Amino acid sequence: MKKFGILSALGVMAVLQACATTPQQQRQVGCTGAGVAGALAGAAVGNQLGGGSGRDILTAGGAVAGGLAGNNAAGC
Known part of the structure; x- marks a missing residue:
């Protein structure tokens, strides 16, 4: 179900970009x-590391780092 939600969100963003004038x-x-x-990718990588509450911290950190890296890569 999570994968469906992620794919739906990415699809909505693609449609919004096409509607931008x-x-x-x-x-x-x-x-x-x-x-x-970037945040989704970073969270996915962070979730694969650590265990217990450390996994939660790495997931959140990965999401933040991934979001920043995605914005940087896009030149934003």
């Missing part, structure tokens, strides 16, 4: 998509 709107949606995709 100005380059500035397209950039804003693209930056949001990059941040969300």
Whole structure:
């Protein structure tokens, strides 16, 4: 069920980017998509490490780091 929700969110972002009419709107949606995709990837990696409460901390840290890296990679 989580995978369906993630894929749905990414699909909505793609549709929103297609509906954006100005380059500035397209950039804003693209930056949001990059941040969300990076956060999801970082959280997935962080969740694979550690155990117990350490896993929760690494998941949250991975989400933050991934979101920042996604925004950086997109030039936002």
